[in-house]
Amino acid sequence: MTKQNVLVSDCTSRIGMVGLGGWKASLLPPAIPETLAALGGHISMPQKKLLKRLETGGGARVTAWVDSMRASSPTRIKSTASLPETEERSSWILRHPSALNNLEQIISASRGKQIVMFLDYDGTLSPIVQDPDRAFMSREMREVVRDVARYFPTAIVSGRCRDKVYSFVRLAELYYAGSHGMDIKAPSKRSKCHKMIQGNKKVIFQAGTEFLPMIDEVYKVLVNKTSSIPGAKVENNKFCLSVHFRCVEEKRWAALAEQVKVVLSAYPQLKLTQGRKVLEIRPTIKWDKGKALEFLLESWGYANSNDILPVYIGDDQTDEDAFKVLRARGQGFGILVSRVAKKTNATYSLQEPSEVKEFLRQLVVEWKRLSLQG
Numbered sequence: 001m002t003k004q005n006v007l008v009s010d011c012t013s014r015i016g017m018v019g020l021g022g023w024k025a026s027l028l029p030p031a032i033p034e035t036l037a038a039l040g041g042h043i044s045m046p047q048k049k050l051l052k053r054l055e056t057g058g059g060a061r062v063t064a065w066v067d068s069m070r071a072s073s074p075t076r077i078k079s080t081a082s083l084p085e086t087e088e089r090s091s092w093i094l095r096h097p098s099a100l101n102n103l104e105q106i107i108s109a110s111r112g113k114q115i116v117m118f119l120d121y122d123g124t125l126s127p128i129v130q131d132p133d134r135a136f137m138s139r140e141m142r143e144v145v146r147d148v149a150r151y152f153p154t155a156i157v158s159g160r161c162r163d164k165v166y167s168f169v170r171l172a173e174l175y176y177a178g179s180h181g182m183d184i185k186a187p188s189k190r191s192k193c194h195k196m197i198q199g200n201k202k203v204i205f206q207a208g209t210e211f212l213p214m215i216d217e218v219y220k221v222l223v224n225k226t227s228s229i230p231g232a233k234v235e236n237n238k239f240c241l242s243v244h245f246r247c248v249e250e251k252r253w254a255a256l257a258e259q260v261k262v263v264l265s266a267y268p269q270l271k272l273t274q275g276r277k278v279l280e281i282r283p284t285i286k287w288d289k290g291k292a293l294e295f296l297l298e299s300w301g302y303a304n305s306n307d308i309l310p311v312y313i314g315d316d317q318t319d320e321d322a323f324k325v326l327r328a329r330g331q332g333f334g335i336l337v338s339r340v341a342k343k344t345n346a347t348y349s350l351q352e353p354s355e356v357k358e359f360l361r362q363l364v365v366e367w368k369r370l371s372l373q374g
């Protein structure tokens with residue numbers, strides 16, 4: 001059983017280790033094989049079938065990894081190309097309509113409620129680029145997010161290490177949940193909307209700190225093992241790791257998968273998930289972006305509130321955990337950022353970060369107009 005270190009500092013700035021009642025019970029590691037549990041929990045049916053084959057071992061197992069790597073790389077459609085209005089996409093868009101085209105509906109759902117905003121970073125606030133160290137956010141996007149945080153409690157929820165995502169966003173008035181929500185920190189600067197938050201304003205949370213030395217060790221091993229594969233890049237996200245294959249030639253994906261598989265086989269306490277041309281390695285603890293969303297709502301004093309409208313915007317498989325939480329609560333909306341039809345628990349969709357910016361901008365404008373009307 002893994003131990004959770006939950007560090008919460010209250011308004012008197014006391015920092016201590018606490019058990020969060022209900023939280024503790026849900027933090028046990030899954031009793032099923034880690035890799036399959038992780039992948040099975042995050043991917044759509046065809047990929048699930050592919051991953052069944054991971055259990056068959058040997059060469060077939062790596063082939064299945066590579067098939068899965070291909071299947072989870074939806075950016076194969078060039079971002080500048082106009083969208084092919086296929087039947088599949090048309091029916092998908094009916095099920096997940098554009099959040100921009102439905103702004104009025106979203107605004108009307110927020111009547112009498114406090115909007116709370118959760119934003120993923122890569123592919124949501126910044127466009128996907130080849131080099132993860134250069135995934136900068138535009139100045140205009142930063143201004144829009146700053147404005148959002150003026151009126152709505154706002155958190156960035158990212159797979160990145162918290163410090164790294166902060167270095168991109170650079171807004172001190174936001175909450176940051178890094179490493180897929182395993183590392184949460186409150187704003188260093190208070191914004192106007194802080195008055196609305198009733199609960200713990202100075203929350204600091206870390207899940208799985210006991211894995212930090214292991215993650216560091218695996219990082220070094222993976223850097224070494226993948227150094228002969230051109231384009232492979234291992235990113236240390238503190239509580240988790242990313243093995244990027246965006247710049248690796250497809251014919252070398254099998255070699256990369258094999259290296260990762262060999263390394264991971266020595267660490268059964270770590271599991272694998274997949275993102276956009278990235279293999280993500282993290283502890284087998286039951287903590288994800290959905291749990292981070294619930295944790296933040298609780299620490300803001302909104303755990304059982306019917307007077308909030310949570311909105312979560314994200315583009316990745318890992319964001320599905322948060323979309324699922326909103327569906328289960330029957331509260332708020334998940335918005336998937338995607339140009340291609342994908343199985344999702346989100347309610348609405350947006351095509352790319354520029355649409356996210358426009359949506360957020362219009363949301364603030366409309367919300368202000370409505371609140372002035374009283």
Ligand SMILES: O=P(O)(O)OC[C@H]1O[C@H](O[C@H]2O[C@H](CO)[C@@H](O)[C@H](O)[C@H]2O)[C@H](O)[C@@H](O)[C@@H]1O
Binds near residue numbers: 122158246276316
């Ligand atoms: O939760 P997120 O904020 O979306 O982070 C998920 C991963 O994002 C980054 O990788 C992705 O974006 C890169 C830059 O555009 C791109 O090169 C890469 O192919 C994408 O997978 C980040 O580098 C990872 O560590 C995050 O896990």
